[in-house]
Amino acid sequence: MTTPPRVVVVGASIGGLTAAETLRQEGYAGEIVLMGDEPHLPYTRPPLSKQILLGDWEPEQAAIRTAVELDDLDITVRTGCSAIGLDVGARVLHTSEGALPFDELIVATGTEPRSHPLLPWAPTLRTMDDALHLREQLQVARRIAVIGSGILGSEIASAARKHDAETLLVGRSGSLGFGGVGTLLTPQLIRLHEDNGVELALRADIASAAPTASGGAEITLGATEHRVDLAVVMIGGTPRTGWLDSSGLTVADGIACDSDGIAAPGVSAVGDVAAWADPATGRHVRVEHQSNAIEQAVAVAIRLARGESATQPVPLFWSEIHGARIHAFGWFDPAIPLIDGMPDAPANSAIFASTDDTGRTRGVVGWNASPRDFRAARADVLGSIPALTPQP
Secondary structure, eight states: OOOOOEEEEEOOSHHHHHHHHHHHHTTOOSEEEEEOSSSSOOBOSGGGGTHHHHTSSOGGGGBOOOHHHHHHTTEEEETTOOEEEEETTTTEEEETTEEEEOSEEEEOOOEEEOOBTTBTTSOOOOSHHHHHHHHHHHTTOSEEEEEOOSHHHHHHHHHHHHTTOEEEEEOSSSOOOOGGGTTTTHHHHHHHHHHTTEEEETTOOEEEEEEOTTSOEEEEETTEEEEESEEEEOOOEEESOGGGTTSOOOEESEEEEOTTSEEETTEEEOGGGEEEEOTTTOOEEEOOSHHHHHHHHHHHHHHHHHSOOOOOOOOEEEEEETTEEEEEEEOOOTTSOOEESOTTOOTTOEEEEEEOTTSOEEEEEEESOOHHHHHHHHHHHHHTSTTOOOOO
């Protein structure tokens, strides 16, 4: 009897689960194993820094599929199982539960938060358990310091203000980041935070930090001391690739893949851990957002199930900060400032565009923009890529 082919998906978050589900939807009849190192069934992560932190959702509302639904799809789920090594040539994944042969491997292990050398005890945010613990602390803390000026730092500062806590947002570069847009939205984000009562220290070096007996921290920024009830560290994440050190894959800032998501024969990568080649420039780009993970997972699953290359997804990411809904679509060059693509927009609403040196629109940002206006802006990006056709 011939053994049916096996696809193993490492990483049981939205990217990994989407790949497994899409394989079934596309008619793949072989074995599918979905494994993750957390004890939970797959859940969606963006609500962790939004609805879960605010107390608007409970953990079950972030769940993507129940055990029954996964069983109905004939997907074998292994929770609490970690990848510890990979033999690409033999097509064997080494796990905390033993060796697992595969015909195709999809890596969707995401990122892990960096810790701050002076605040190693301070909480970070990656998992559901992290979010629930941090929510408990936010509910009682009256003064909070958020260390980190990226998108998650801004989201946590927003959540802290919703809890009516005095909030200090600390960074070093003088800028505020927003995913793939980089720091191009810094002026708008600074104004948004200041309008909502966040104290900003964006060119601050932490000279010293010490925990307090009550669970808070004493932090010295330059010559100024700050005593807070809670310090949260969100200084970025690193791709979870340590288990691939001896695999032979090209790993730098993520797993280098071609524009189809292929890292090596029989190995693909999707989501935050994957650096796909930009079809226009060939530059490897890693996008940390759920929408991108979903689109890449669908593209890889279609390729494996049908043997066809799908159009590479265009990065899409969004956030809600202090009630402002911000969407970004496309690719952004940090050296080229954004331009106002809709100068007559209503108050508190805008469309910003990023163009290349030929004048092509490569990316757009909708700031409280209407769905109609943002769809039109997205069409400009799609129309600038020869391989793509604008969609309604």
